[in-house]
Amino acid sequence: MIAGDTVRSRRRRALLLLLAPVTLLLGVFFLVPLGIMVVYSVLEPGLYGGVEWTWYPFNYGRILGWPLNDYEEFDPIYLSIFLGSLKIACLTVLFSLLICYPAAFWVSRMGERRKNFVLFLITLPFFANLLVRIYAWLLLLRPTGFINTLLQGLGLIAQPLDMLFTSFAVVLGMVYIFTPFMFLPIYANVEKLDYSLVRASQDLGATPLQTFLRVILPLTAPGIVGGSIIVFIPALGNFIVPAFLGGSKVQMTGNLIERSFLQSRDWPFGAALALLIMASVVLVLMIQLTRAARTQTKGAV
Amino acid sequence: MGFLQIASAHKAYHTPEGAQVRALDDVTIDVRNNEFLTLLGPSGCGKTTLLKCIAGFEDLDGGDLLLEGRSLKGVPAHRRPFNTVFQNYALFPHMTIAQNIGYGLDVAGVRKPERDRRVGEALEMVGLSGFDSRRPAQLSGGQQQRVALARSLVLKPRVLLLDEPLSALDRKMRETMQIELKNLQHSVGITFIFVTHDQEEALAMSDRIAVLSNGRLQQIGRSTEVYDTPANEFVANFVGTSNLFTGRVTERNDRLLTIETANGRRLAARSDGFAVGDGVTLVLRPEHLRIAEPGEGGAGCTIEGTVKDAVFVGSIVHVHVDVGFGRTAILHHRHERAGASAAVAPGASVRIAYSPESVHLIAAAGG
Missing domain, CATH: 1.10.3720.10 (MetI-like)
Incomplete structure (x- = not known):
C-alpha cells in the first residue's frame, strides 16, 4: 500500500514536471494574449492606437448591428x-x-x-x-x-x-x-x-x-x-x-x-473581429465534438 | 451432376522480381450440390486463389467456372450467388451485429419486416439471439465467427465459401466450431467450400477433400479415401503422418509382393495391380505399426531399429524409431498407465511389425 502510494505520487510529480514546459508556454503565449484581446475588444479605441480604459461594447456593435448612434453607423x-x-x-x-x-x-x-x-x-x-x-x-x-x-x-x-x-x-x-x-x-x-x-x-x-x-x-x-x-x-x-x-x-x-x-x-475593433472568428470556429468544433461523443455512446450500447 | 464445375482453371501471378508463379495449374473439380468440400493444401498451394476466383474477386487466366452449366465469366462478385466467410471475419466495425447480418438484405432492397424476421432467424440459428445491438468489437472471436456465418447464410447463397475461418480460434473453440459448421451445413443444405491447411480439420469436417499443391490438384475424394489410399507421396505426407519406403517389386506370390529398397531392405505388402520390376512407394501409417513381441514376425513384415524418442501425447505415445540408413519411422504405441513403457524407452532395440494388408502402395512417378 505504502509502496503503491509512493509510486503513484512519484508518477504524479513526474507528470507535472513533464507538463510544466508546455503549460508555461501556452499560459504565457496563448492565454495571456487571448485575455488581453478579450479585454481590449470591449475598450474604447485610443486616438492614435492603444486603448482608453472605458467600457465600450460598440466594437462588436459596429460588426453585428448596434453601433454608437451619434458617432458611427452600422455598416453591414x-x-x-x-x-x-x-x-x-x-x-x-x-x-x-x-x-x-x-x-x-x-x-x-x-x-x-x-x-x-x-x-x-x-x-x-x-x-x-x-x-x-x-x-x-x-x-x-x-x-x-x-x-x-x-x-x-x-x-x-x-x-x-x-x-x-x-x-x-x-x-x-x-x-x-x-x-x-x-x-x-x-x-x-x-x-x-x-x-x-x-x-x-x-x-x-x-x-x-x-x-x-x-x-x-x-x-x-x-x-x-x-x-x-x-x-x-x-x-x-x-x-x-x-x-x-x-x-x-x-x-x-x-x-x-x-x-x-x-x-x-483601431486595436479594439481588430480584437473584436478576431474574437468573432474564434467564436465561430469554436462553435464548429463544439458541434463536431458533440456529434463525435454521440456516435461514441451509440457504439458503447 | 454438374452443380458447380471448375473446368481446367489456370491462374498465374507475377512476382515483383518478374518471375511467374502458377497459382492454379489446370485444376478441374466437380463440386456437388449440398456437399461439404474442403480445399486442403499448404500455404501457397493455390487454394485461396481458387476460392477468390470462385467468389469473383479475381479472374481466371484460363478455364472456366460453370454454375449449373452457365459460365460465371464476367459476372462480378456482387452478382454471384456465393457468399464468403473471411479469415478475419471482415465484420463491419461501424455497424451493430443486426446491421451486419442485415447488410446483404439491405443492399438487395429487402423490405424491413422480412429483413428483420430473417435477421432474427439467422441470429437464432447461430445462437446469438439478444446480441443484435452489440458491436463486433464487443464479441469474442468465436462469436464474431458466428456473426460472419449468419451474415452470409441469411442470403441463402448457392455456395458458401469459407476461407480458413477457424484458424484464428483456440484449439477447443476450433473443435466446437468444426462440429457446429458440419451440423449447420447439414441443416441449411447449402454447398460449403472450405479452405484450410489443417489436415485434421479437413478430415473431421469434409464430405470430400481436394488436396492441392503447387497449384495442381493432387487428389480428390472422400476423407477416408484420401487418408487410406493417398494418390501420391505428397498426399501421403500431407494428410496424416506416413512412413514411406521406396523400392522395386522383386517377387510376386499371388497377391503378396516383396519390395526391395535401394538399401537392400526387403518389405512385404499385399496388393493387386503391381508386377515384378515395378517401382513402388510403401505407405505405412503410424497406427498400423506396432512393437513386435520377441520371436514374433513373418518374413519381410518387420523392421529392426532403435528407439530415438518417445513423445507422450495422451492416449498414445509417438515412438520415433531409427531404422537405419538415416531413416526414422514413427509408430503409435498405446499408452499404458504403469510401466510397460520400458520397451519404448530411448535407446531400446525394437522390431517394428506390420501386417502386409495395411500397406498402401503408390506407383513410383515415371516408373
Whole structure:
C-alpha cells in the first residue's frame, strides 16, 4: 500500500514536471494574449492606437448591428465580409477534399517506396517560403502571366482572362496552400481501411456505389472531418492569400483584422473581429465534438 | 451432376522480381450440390486463389467456372450467388451485429419486416439471439465467427465459401466450431467450400477433400479415401503422418509382393495391380505399426531399429524409431498407465511389425 502510494505520487510529480514546459508556454503565449484581446475588444479605441480604459461594447456593435448612434453607423459590410470569408473557407475545404480524398486512396495502394516518395512530394512545399509560393501564383495568374500567355499563344483565347484579384484566385491559392493539411489526416485514415471489408461488402451483393456509401465513406469519415477542420480554421482567418491574390476586390476577415491593427490602428475593433472568428470556429468544433461523443455512446450500447 | 464445375482453371501471378508463379495449374473439380468440400493444401498451394476466383474477386487466366452449366465469366462478385466467410471475419466495425447480418438484405432492397424476421432467424440459428445491438468489437472471436456465418447464410447463397475461418480460434473453440459448421451445413443444405491447411480439420469436417499443391490438384475424394489410399507421396505426407519406403517389386506370390529398397531392405505388402520390376512407394501409417513381441514376425513384415524418442501425447505415445540408413519411422504405441513403457524407452532395440494388408502402395512417378 505504502509502496503503491509512493509510486503513484512519484508518477504524479513526474507528470507535472513533464507538463510544466508546455503549460508555461501556452499560459504565457496563448492565454495571456487571448485575455488581453478579450479585454481590449470591449475598450474604447485610443486616438492614435492603444486603448482608453472605458467600457465600450460598440466594437462588436459596429460588426453585428448596434453601433454608437451619434458617432458611427452600422455598416453591414463587415458582416458581408465575414460571410464571404466563410464562403471562401468552405469552398477551400470542399475543393481540397475533392482533390485529397481520391488521391489518398490512390497513394495508399502504391508500393512502399513510391508511397514514401509521394508523401515526401506532398510535404515538399513546406520547404519553400509561403510568400514565394504565393508570388508564383501571382505570376501565373496575372493578365500577362504564364497561363494567359500560353492560352493566347495556343489561340484558345483572344483576350487575357481576368483571373487575378478574383474569388477564384483566392480559393485556388488557399486550396494550394492547405492541400497537405487535408491530405495527411485523410491519408492516415484511408491507409488504415481494412480492404477485406470492401471485399465483404461486394461479396454480400453491394454494388460499388453501395459499398462506397455504406462502408468506405463511414469508415473514412473521421479523416474527412479531421482534415476539413484543420483546413477550415486557418482558411477562415487567412489574410496572406487574399492580400496577394484577392487584391482590394476580395476581402476576408483576416485582411480586415490586419488593417485594423496595423493601418487604422483601431486595436479594439481588430480584437473584436478576431474574437468573432474564434467564436465561430469554436462553435464548429463544439458541434463536431458533440456529434463525435454521440456516435461514441451509440457504439458503447 | 454438374452443380458447380471448375473446368481446367489456370491462374498465374507475377512476382515483383518478374518471375511467374502458377497459382492454379489446370485444376478441374466437380463440386456437388449440398456437399461439404474442403480445399486442403499448404500455404501457397493455390487454394485461396481458387476460392477468390470462385467468389469473383479475381479472374481466371484460363478455364472456366460453370454454375449449373452457365459460365460465371464476367459476372462480378456482387452478382454471384456465393457468399464468403473471411479469415478475419471482415465484420463491419461501424455497424451493430443486426446491421451486419442485415447488410446483404439491405443492399438487395429487402423490405424491413422480412429483413428483420430473417435477421432474427439467422441470429437464432447461430445462437446469438439478444446480441443484435452489440458491436463486433464487443464479441469474442468465436462469436464474431458466428456473426460472419449468419451474415452470409441469411442470403441463402448457392455456395458458401469459407476461407480458413477457424484458424484464428483456440484449439477447443476450433473443435466446437468444426462440429457446429458440419451440423449447420447439414441443416441449411447449402454447398460449403472450405479452405484450410489443417489436415485434421479437413478430415473431421469434409464430405470430400481436394488436396492441392503447387497449384495442381493432387487428389480428390472422400476423407477416408484420401487418408487410406493417398494418390501420391505428397498426399501421403500431407494428410496424416506416413512412413514411406521406396523400392522395386522383386517377387510376386499371388497377391503378396516383396519390395526391395535401394538399401537392400526387403518389405512385404499385399496388393493387386503391381508386377515384378515395378517401382513402388510403401505407405505405412503410424497406427498400423506396432512393437513386435520377441520371436514374433513373418518374413519381410518387420523392421529392426532403435528407439530415438518417445513423445507422450495422451492416449498414445509417438515412438520415433531409427531404422537405419538415416531413416526414422514413427509408430503409435498405446499408452499404458504403469510401466510397460520400458520397451519404448530411448535407446531400446525394437522390431517394428506390420501386417502386409495395411500397406498402401503408390506407383513410383515415371516408373
